[in-house]
Amino acid sequence: MSDTHVRTRIAPSPTGTPHIGNTRTALFDYLLAHKYGGEFILRIEDTDQDRSVPGSIEKIYEIHHFLGLVPDESPQVGGPFGPYIQTERLDIYQKYAQLLLDTGAAYHCFCTEERLKQLHETNKFAKYDRFCRHLSSEEVASKLASGAPFVLRAKLSETGFTVWHDLVQGKLSLPNTECDDKVLMKTNGIPTYHLASVVDDHLMKISHVLRGVEWLASTPIHLFLYEAFGWEPPVLAHVPLLLGPDKTKLSKRHGAKSVLEYAADGYLPEAINNFLFYLGFSYKDNSDLLTLPEMIEIFDETKIQRQNAIFDIQRLNYLNSQWIKKLSSADLFDRLKSFIPTDWSPEKVLQIIALVKDRAFTLKDFAPAAEYFFSTPTVESSAILAQSAHSSAETKAWFATAIKIIEDISDFSSTSLHEQLSEAQAASGFSPKEAFMSLRVAISGRNVTPPLFDCFVILGREETVKRLQAVLS
């Protein structure tokens, strides 16, 4: 295995925006390829035109771009084994389907939809009864000549076991009797997943097929095809699923979001990658902040957990808050652009970022925490008075003292303000909490803000005084 050139692929179908569970598989595929210096390929499996949702492909590109899981080959950037969209490869599948027919690995099936439906009416778990498998060549020829619609089915072995070594699941063995003679080529001449993916994986020289465990049960069909073609099958790795908080498979119905939605909710790509990495994988205490290159270094495909992992938003929140703290204010400013009003001055925003980043969990937390710097809050005098047991007159006197200091102070800095206002507060008869909370409410209209004097500085001397004067006038 060490001497094979590693090529992995993520092969989404454009039936909507992939949810975050699918993206975790993509991350693992990306890491596996890069760990061995190979290529990571993105292939679009759009063989089911009925379920195709316009715009899905663009969303898939967006996800990869956002997370930095950039494919080395894809419909977008091309590559030596294209096209990378299956509906553009239809003639290729035709050719290989014919090969299967020629070697007797596949057969024509003329069963109607109604007959198949009937089969399932008696038993909803019924397999295809292989009715057409035993048609004589004359019967097939005459049906074909009559123009009857048909599909191509795999002529699977009716005995024995399919055995293989799975990189994450270990040694696996499935009885062949459990497998169906699956449809390979549909009536409309378009292949199903089974045929298309096997042909493409081989033609695109995919060395490792790392995909979700939901594919485990159909692996015997894929292995059957490799053998029928006389091809060396790729290394297989089936990774566990992501479960919702209710321990059932993550799905749209359970509110499973796509990475794009998390991005819109203010989560950083670094945090999402990190979070996904730790779900089903272990490194130290699973809380180190890791970059993609670091993850590539650490990743070990043989150490992926076999259990399904439950999606826990609190861990994502933690990782996100840590990444936000780690980022420079300038970097954060760039990422904040779509989360704050465009008319806010960059200089001021930068100053505010430095104060707010330690208390933010997502990028969405910035705007609400900063808006009172840009618009004058409406503050009732009763709200000020509620901060202390002092009378209106006493509070006014304290404000007058504070305003005077702010107006006169030569060094309008947080430390100087702190020094002088604390001194005045001590002589005022107000407790620190009473004194400063009332000022806080006066300038911001709220009782939770970053450190008060830092807020004064950002507001500026003039605006601070203006707001303090306004409330008790």
Place this chain on the structure above:
RNA sequence: GGCCCCGUCGUCUAGCGGUUAGGACGUCAGGUUUUCAUCCUGAAUAUCGCGGGUUCGAGUCCCGCCGGGGUCACCA
């Protein structure tokens, strides 16, 4: 239902026959702080799903059971 996979704190996990079963997130308490958050310290939370074996000794090996998940389309 058949087949297959999985089963350590609420969550992600460490553990690879002998440990007081460890860490992180979360939770709670205390400290820091004029507020909130950050940060620091501490605490609680797992009879290792259950029951049998094997062994001097089992979370670690074997069997059964139970529980959870996946799959059984002309969907991927």
